[in-house]
Amino acid sequence: MPFLPSLDRSLDVLLGTRARRVAAGVVLAVLVVGIAVVRGTYALIGTPPAAITHALLNGVAVLAAALTYALLDLAFARRPAEPLRALWTPFLLVTGLVLLSEGMRATIGPGSVNALTGMATGPRTVALATAFAAADALVGAALLLSLRPLVLARRTRRTLALWRWLLGAMAVGATADLALRPFDSPTVVQSALVAPFFLLAIVLAFRLAWIAPLTFRHKLGTCALCIGLIVALALALQQRSSGAAAALIVGGGVFEESELAVVTLFSRPLYDLVMMAFAFGLIYAVTALLSLLFHLPTTEAYARRSGEIRAFRALAELSGQVLDRDRLVSTVAEAPVAAGIAETAWLALADPRSGSLRPAVVAAKGLAPADAERLVDVPALAGAVASQGTPLLLPHAAADHRVRARPGDGLGSLLVLPLQAGGHEHGALFATRRHAQGFEEDDVGALATFAGQAALALQSASLFAQALEQERLARELALAREVQQRLLPQHLPTVPGIELAVAEESSQEVGGDYYDVVALPDGRLGVLVADVSGKGTAAAFYMAELKGIFQALAALAPSPGDFLARANEALRPSLGRRAFISAVYGVLDPKRGTFTFARAGHCPVVMARADGQCWLLRADGLGLGLASGPLFRHALAEQEVALAPGDVFALYTDGLVERRSAAGEEFGYERLAEVVCAHRERPAPELLAHLLAAQRGFAEGAEAAARDDLSVVVLRWTGPAAPSASTDGAAPYVIRPAFADEPLPVS
Amino acid sequence: MSNFSVTFRHRDDPAGAGAPVCVLDLHGELDAHTAGEFEAALQKCLDEGHTRLVVHGPALDYVSSAGLGVFMAFLEPIRQGGGDLKIAALQPRVFNVFDLLGFPMLFDIVETEDAALARFGASEQAPDDAPVASPS
Numbered sequence: 008m009p010f011l012p013s014l015d016r017s018l019d020v021l022l023g024t025r026a027r028r029v030a031a032g033v034v035l036a037v038l039v040v041g042i043a044v045v046r047g048t049y050a051l052i053g054t055p056p057a058a059i060t061h062a063l064l065n066g067v068a069v070l071a072a073a074l075t076y077a078l079l080d081l082a083f084a085r086r087p088a089e090p091l092r093a094l095w096t097p098f099l100l101v102t103g104l105v106l107l108s109e110g111m112r113a114t115i116g117p118g119s120v121n122a123l124t125g126m127a128t129g130p131r132t133v134a135l136a137t138a139f140a141a142a143d144a145l146v147g148a149a150l151l152l153s154l155r156p157l158v159l160a161r162r163t164r165r166t167l168a169l170w171r172w173l174l175g176a177m178a179v180g181a182t183a184d185l186a187l188r189p190f191d192s193p194t195v196v197q198s199a200l201v202a203p204f205f206l207l208a209i210v211l212a213f214r215l216a217w218i219a220p221l222t223f224r225h226k227l228g229t230c231a232l233c234i235g236l237i238v239a240l241a242l243a244l245q246q247r248s249s250g251a252a253a254a255l256i257v258g259g260g261v262f263e264e265s266e267l268a269v270v271t272l273f274s275r276p277l278y279d280l281v282m283m284a285f286a287f288g289l290i291y292a293v294t295a296l297l298s299l300l301f302h303l304p305t306t307e308a309y310a311r312r313s314g315e316i317r318a319f320r321a322l323a324e325l326s327g328q329v330l331d332r333d334r335l336v337s338t339v340a341e342a343p344v345a346a347g348i349a350e351t352a353w354l355a356l357a358d359p360r361s362g363s364l365r366p367a368v369v370a371a372k373g374l375a376p377a378d379a380e381r382l383v384d385v386p387a388l389a390g391a392v393a394s395q396g397t398p399l400l401l402p403h404a405a406a407d408h409r410v411r412a413r414p415g416d417g418l419g420s421l422l423v424l425p426l427q428a429g430g431h432e433h434g435a436l437f438a439t440r441r442h443a444q445g446f447e448e449d450d451v452g453a454l455a456t457f458a459g460q461a462a463l464a465l466q467s468a469s470l471f472a473q474a475l476e477q478e479r480l481a482r483e484l485a486l487a488r489e490v491q492q493r494l495l496p497q498h499l500p501t502v503p504g505i506e507l508a509v510a511e512e513s514s515q516e517v518g519g520d521y522y523d524v525v526a527l528p529d530g531r532l533g534v535l536v537a538d539v540s541g542k543g544t545a546a547a548f549y550m551a552e553l554k555g556i557f558q559a560l561a562a563l564a565p566s567p568g569d570f571l572a573r574a575n576e577a578l579r580p581s582l583g584r585r586a587f588i589s590a591v592y593g594v595l596d597p598k599r600g601t602f603t604f605a606r607a608g609h610c611p612v613v614m615a616r617a618d619g620q621c622w623l624l625r626a627d628g629l630g631l632g633l634a635s636g637p638l639f640r641h642a643l644a645e646q647e648v649a650l651a652p653g654d655v656f657a658l659y660t661d662g663l664v665e666r667r668s669a670a671g672e673e674f675g676y677e678r679l680a681e682v683v684c685a686h687r688e689r690p691a692p693e694l695l696a697h698l699l700a701a702q703r704g705f706a707e708g709a710e711a712a713a714r715d716d717l718s719v720v721v722l723r724w725t726g727p728a729a730p731s732a733s734t735d736g737a738a739p740y741v742i743r744p745a746f747a748d749e750p751l752p753v754s
Numbered sequence: 755m756s757n758f759s760v761t762f763r764h765r766d767d768p769a770g771a772g773a774p775v776c777v778l779d780l781h782g783e784l785d786a787h788t789a790g791e792f793e794a795a796l797q798k799c800l801d802e803g804h805t806r807l808v809v810h811g812p813a814l815d816y817v818s819s820a821g822l823g824v825f826m827a828f829l830e831p832i833r834q835g836g837g838d839l840k841i842a843a844l845q846p847r848v849f850n851v852f853d854l855l856g857f858p859m860l861f862d863i864v865e866t867e868d869a870a871l872a873r874f875g876a877s878e879q880a881p882d883d884a885p886v887a888s889p890s
Contacts, residue, residue, distance in 0.1 A: 629856030
């Protein structure tokens with residue numbers, strides 16, 4: 008039916024602007040007044056108009072009615088279907104019209120109409136008829152426009168098309184009467200032309216999709232309005248068919264053949280249009296009333312069903328909230344209540360990140376989380392459903408030992424749904440109803456599906472959070488790594504008689520390894536190797552602090568033990584309770600021919616002598632930061648080696664000895680000493696390369712993830728023998744307390 | 755991946771004096787990844803009101819600096835509570851790690867669990883006097 012939409016469009020163009028609409032209103036008024044003037048003129052003259060004039064006037068009246076409809080439609084822009092308002096407006100209008108008609112009825116007395124011609128007998132009657140016609144047309148159009156949003160509630164193309172067909176059928180039915188005079192009986196063909204209207208009206212009367220979602224109270228209100236509208240419309244129809252002009256003077260007698268509605272004096276087709284509009288309203292109101300009555304008992308069931316639909320809609324929302332875990336958990340907790348399935352609901356989760364494996368209420372709807380914990384034994388119930396993996400329905404909640412609710416708490420039935428999100432995070436969704444046996448099988452099914460989806464969303468959220476955290480950590484580690492790299496010496500000092508080689512390997516993580524070599528006054532060389540406990544940014548910062556201390560104090564400290572004791576003093580306040588630093592600090596003095604070191608809890612120093620003897624030197628000492636100054640100093644010893652040409656020292660971090668073979672065996676101190684000894688005659692860089700190669704070969708095939716950082720400093724003395732160096736195989740070193748004259752601290 | 759675990763036992767010291775001693779059996783490798791678990795176990799002991807603790811370590815295969823940090827973190831609060839944290843029956847290799855850092859100067863490290871319990875029974879002793887299970 009292409010012509011109706013194009014009619015729509017042409018109407019839109021015609022009435023597109025406010026000015027055009029005003030103009031159309033003026034035209035409408037002119038048309039109505041014009042008809043009235045012509046009819047009035049004929050009434051004055053007393054001769055009926057020619058058939059063609061009559062039909063023309065009627066045609067103009069039908070056009071005016073159509074224009075009224077179009078203008079009203081635009082004036083009251085299409086509002087959403089709100090059933091109560093949609094019925095309230097026509098009810099008031101029709102009732103008003105009925106009362107008005109009733110009041111004006113008396114004014115049209117006998118003699119107002121000429122029964123022979125069916126014409127008004129004077130201008131007064133014409134004016135009254137015009138007023139009636141205008142009121143009827145307005146109310147008829149308003150009635151149709153009010154009902155339209157209801158009919159089109161589920162706005163399908165088909166219903167829209169039917170509605171247009173209905174309007175078309177009304178036009179056809181009305182124009183069939185174009186040439187009829189007020190009291191002429193329609194022919195069979197003319198009557199048949201009205202049939203399509205009734206057919207369409209009945210079909211459209213079953214477009215009642217708006218009824219089902221109404222609440223019980225709304226349904227009751229709508230019922231009352233429907234009844235009111237039916238009564239008003241029936242009265243209006245009755246008034247118009249049995250007529251205001253029940254007694255007409257015909258000549259000298261009374262017109263009795265048929266009764267005449269006043270509007271027909273203005274235009275019979277207009278009267279037909281209004282009657283059809285009222286008839287449609289009546290039919291629609293009747294079907295609506297019947298449907299409402301039919302739906303009343305199923306209201307609750309419908310509410311539940313639509314609740315389930317909403318619950319499933321909430322599922323779609325869940326996936327959108329994966330980025331915001333807090334919102335996600337509240338959405339999950341709210342869904343059963345929002346869906347109308349439960350009166351209260353809460354979500355309990357065990358979150359290993361918070362260190363608790365006990366499920367705790369993280370979100371609740373309809374009650375406070377603390378109340379939820381009070382009403383039931385949340386961990387026990389969550390644990391029960393987690394282990395069985397299926398929903399737990401307690402139709403009589405109070406009978407279960409895990410429910411602590413008292414009768415006044417409004418906990419009649421309880422449904423617990425497991426949320427298995429994979430991994431460690433698990434929990435349960437709780438839903439309650441006030442009455443015992445409040446959950447039906449459908450509810451359990453719907454919520455179980457929802458819980459499954461919710462679990463997936465929670466899992467995604469937690470994975471996302473983890474990924475975010477990992478990224479943050481990775482950035483932090485990269486930064487820490489950079490700091491660490493910059494802290495290591497960029498250039499090694501050169502001292503005659505000393506070969507120096509250093510190596511460091513970083514594992515995946517940022518470790519706390521640190522080494523430094525510094526040229527001291529009097530040609531001495533200071534070597535520090537340290538290992539900060541723990542890893543990551545904190546370790547990197549402690550390293551930075553240690554470097555500052557080293558650079559500042561190394562040149563000032565008279566002995567390695569003194570340096571370490573000062574470093575301990577400086578570091579102890581800033582090191583956390585669980586953080587400490589193991590360090591070994593050695594000073595090689597070429598003038599005296601000695602290598603003196605102190606060990607603050609660090610790995611022993613490997614020493615190899617040209618003759619093939621090997622030692623692990625481990626003078627006593629506590630790690631930096633472990634003990635207060637007096638205890639630290641008391642424990643600290645210094646070891647002094649009288650150098651011989653070819654003496655090799657290896658200072659390193661535990662990563663070197665702790666690296667494991669594929670079989671899980673540690674490289675170990677013995678193996679380290681053996682390798683150093685075996686290559687003792689090579690230059691320091693070469694020796695170091697062999698050491699690392701040996702260690703790497705040992706660890707080949709082992710899990711790379713198990714690797715720690717490692718740092719090695721190799722010193723090789725090529726200078727002369729110390730005057731005090733023993734050559735007879737006796738131990739080449741002496742060990743002495745770093746702070747011999749200090750008393751033992753009183754603890 | 756983590757093969758570390760902690761289990762609890764409660765024993766009375768042989769003298770029968772004072773509260774029961776909380777014995778923590780450590781298994782596997784105590785490193786940066788598992789330190790949290792050990793920490794939680796110690797904290798649980800403290801939360802339960804125990805201040806007399808023995809870490810029993812024959813099944814402890816490895817300890818890293820992060821693991822040692824946990825011992826350090828708890829030593830002071832435990833001693834302030836009038837108790838002590840003693841370490842018993844470490845494998846030689848593991849003891850060596852404790853020893854290198856100087857832990858025997860700070861902790862009572864003994865060869866057997868019973869010895870540790872006996873020390874709770876005896877009057878408080880300075881850790882310095884503790885005979886050390888020296889494997890080297």
